[in-house]
Amino acid sequence: MQIKFASYNIHKAVGLDRRRDPERILTVLKEIDADVVALQEVDRRYGRRMAVLPLEAIHAATDYVAVPMSMKPDSLGWHGNAILVRKGIDIVEAAPVPLPVLEPRGAVRADLLIEGRRLRVVGMHLDLSGIRRRHQVRSVLSHCADCAERVPTVMMGDLNEWAQRGGCLREFGVGWQVLAPGRSFPSRRPMALLDRIVVSAEWEVVGTNVHHSPLSAIGSDHLPVCASLVLPKI
Numbered sequence: 001m002q003i004k005f006a007s008y009n010i011h012k013a014v015g016l017d018r019r020r021d022p023e024r025i026l027t028v029l030k031e032i033d034a035d036v037v038a039l040q041e042v043d044r045r046y047g048r049r050m051a052v053l054p055l056e057a058i059h060a061a062t063d064y065v066a067v068p069m070s071m072k073p074d075s076l077g078w079h080g081n082a083i084l085v086r087k088g089i090d091i092v093e094a095a096p097v098p099l100p101v102l103e104p105r106g107a108v109r110a111d112l113l114i115e116g117r118r119l120r121v122v123g124m125h126l127d128l129s130g131i132r133r134r135h136q137v138r139s140v141l142s143h144c145a146d147c148a149e150r151v152p153t154v155m156m157g158d159l160n161e162w163a164q165r166g167g168c169l170r171e172f173g174v175g176w177q178v179l180a181p182g183r184s185f186p187s188r189r190p191m192a193l194l195d196r197i198v199v200s201a202e203w204e205v206v207g208t209n210v211h212h213s214p215l216s217a218i219g220s221d222h223l224p225v226c227a228s229l230v231l232p233k234i
Contacts, residue, residue, distance in 0.1 A: 001230065003229055004033070007226075010220050017218055022054070023061070026062055035089065036089070040081055042077045042080055050075065065084065083108055089114055091110060097124070099126075100139060105127050118149065119152045124156075124158075125158045126157070130161075153199070156196065177203075181193075185221065187220060188217060197227045204231075205228075206228040208226065209225075210226075
């Protein structure tokens with residue numbers, strides 16, 4: 001069973017041309033054509049924290065549904081984090097993941113059912129502080145360890161980690177594979193591997209890539225990253 005995962009910090013749908021253009025982001029999502037997508041910065045930061053990608057637009061323009069996670073009536077995600085899944089994928093349960101924070105950061109977790117197999121997806125946007133990032137990764141790992149069922153897991157998002165192997169990446173340890181699809185930030189001239197996908201031992205990695213198209217190059221300050229993974233039969 002091959003599944004395509006993607007992570008995309010959409011920068012509140014504000015592109016390098018300084019225009020807020022949700023339709024452009026939705027078009028990039030269609031270009032990526034992943035089965036499961038973790039989004040960061042999907043809500044405005046102040047006031048009612050309104051979603052920059054309205055649910056109606058997502059349903060009308062794409063083949064995705066949003067994992068229910070909103071803690072505010074006008075928001076799409078939790079502290080700007082949201083998970084989209086292709087229509088037909090069953091959402092078993094979903095929850096925010098509490099993180100120790102100094103600034104508004106967060107993580108979300110969804111358990112999904114695909115072709116009879118249960119799997120877990122975590123989307124996250126970590127802190128700018130290195131010490132805080134390590135504490136946040138520990139919190140995410142602890143949250144997953146405390147779940148009632150151990151299942152194949154994919155964690156992804158904007159980790160804000162400039163180190164290629166050190167920093168908060170060391171916290172994953174044995175049993176996790178940290179994938180670096182490529183340089184994804186800043187989008188016009190990518191230099192840093194800030195966006196990562198981390199997979200548990202059950203997965204086979206078919207391939208990874210950074211999605212670099214004319215629209216994605218200006219739609220956000222980050223480029224989307226992708227991984228095609230295979231879950232072997234039991």
